[in-house]
Amino acid sequence: MATASDARDKNWFIDKFFQSLMFVCGISAIVFVVGIFLFVFKEGLGFIVNDMNVAEFFFSPKWRPTSLHHPTYGILAMVAGTAAVTILAMAICLPFSIGAAIFIAEFATGKTREILKILIEFLAAIPSVVWGFIALSIMNPFIITAFDVPMGLGVLNSALILALMAAPIVTSIAEDAFKAVPDTYREAAEALGATRWQTIRKVVLPAAKNGLLSAGLLGVGRGFGETMAILMASGHSINIPTSVFDSFRALTATIAAELGETAVGSPHYQSLFAIGIFLFFITFLINMTADFIVRGVKKG
């Protein structure tokens, strides 16, 4: 009799132990997000307190952290470049991705759909450094000959690469959004005599609107956060781009290119972490908004 209850006690303790262990691991995602913010903030704090001039940081296009007499830390040109590329990339990527998603979700059936989804998954798996290499070795000469310009690295190249990179992600999120529209909607529309295109345009698209919006937002988040591909495709010179062939420099690429050359703890090193904090907040906002939009639909 004693053994039976002992065994039960032991099992009870094991059960409680693992429950607590799973809980600790469960909250790890929160710990890491907070940890990322704290550690990046901690390294950048010295710059924010001592060297940062808020107006200069956000509104000066001059990023000269290594200047001996008067270093300036302005990220305006980089924000402008990143924004321009992201907008152009989305303008290229969104129509095609949503069109592709409509085809996969509404027109393709059975095997075709399976194969297309696998293909999209493959595209999403290509590493960003490979895209960067493609920008350098394939896109660059292509743009030079196609548009007769001296250099093929810059806004257009980056936007094309980014559009190709974001396309599989946007397509699969958009497809999820279409799939989330209940089939009864489509059946009701078809019972009223609507063609499939009428059903898509008048019923499915409006119902999937929020999902599509959040797909676009996640694409924008990807654009702001992309590092290696943009580092290699942008030409990496600091100026506010005025044409699609202009070279520019991205926030992410600046960190990637300069972090290795700075001394730990120097203002330059810390300023790169300040850019990191800025990037963290931008992507945080974009992701939260995208999630909120989708959540809003599910509740409504």
Added chain:
Amino acid sequence: MFEATSINHRNDQVQLRYKIVFGTMLVILIIPVVIIMFTLISKGSHAMSWSFLFEDPKNGMTAGGIFPAIFGTIWLVVVSLLASVPLGVAAAIYLSEYAPDNLLTRLINLATINLAGVPSIVHALFGVGAFVVFFKFGTSILAASLTLAIMTLPVVIVSSWESLQSVPRAFREACWNMGATRWQTIWHVVLPNAFTGILTGVILQVSRAAGETAPIMFTGAAMFLPFLPNSVFDQTMALALHLFVVATQVPDVPESLPFGVALVLVGIVLIMNTVAIWIRMHLRGKKKW
């Protein structure tokens, strides 16, 4: 008997037209990638040989093989898996089996989404600030792998959660009715049934981790090392960084060399994905519920 009227014909035509329009959009997305893959293969295959895969780089990385980079990538991926798989699967178990529908669970989900959305270079900054500087691991495989582990954690959590959720609730209820505790149920019934699904997620994570460059650049991967790493406290070369280096940093590289590196990298990633997809299809065929 139903006879198609002119309106039916018109509708069919409209439908076909839009099917073609959207199909073309999809094809336009895929064509550039096919061209790119074709170029990678045609130019990279010149560099491909046994000695390319199994020899050290020579003459300032302008010749020779890429073995240290492949070897280093394996180190980085294995160490990062050791950290992220137990943690990620446990987190998924909590979310799927224990978590009540409350604010904390909502926060965990938000944090997971955010962790996946944080730019890779910010993960790199975190790796430098936390592992290299604060925990004093220095630039080492350990620091780089932990950075990779945190970055790829959402992949494991989400895919493991999905496979745990696909185990029918009746399995758990049957087990509880036999007097098993929650943990016994998870360990003996839920996990074995979700195993293949979790494995698929892990393989996809390998493919993701092998291709990442930014998070390892400043935390443990070196442009060139004349020796192979011996422990997790050594630096290492890595395939993804090697591609960046030979494509941008080294002068006078023969054209086929970076194409060869890119081909090997894409090859590894796509093989991993194919294996994952194959397991998933196999699994779908076998499932009886």
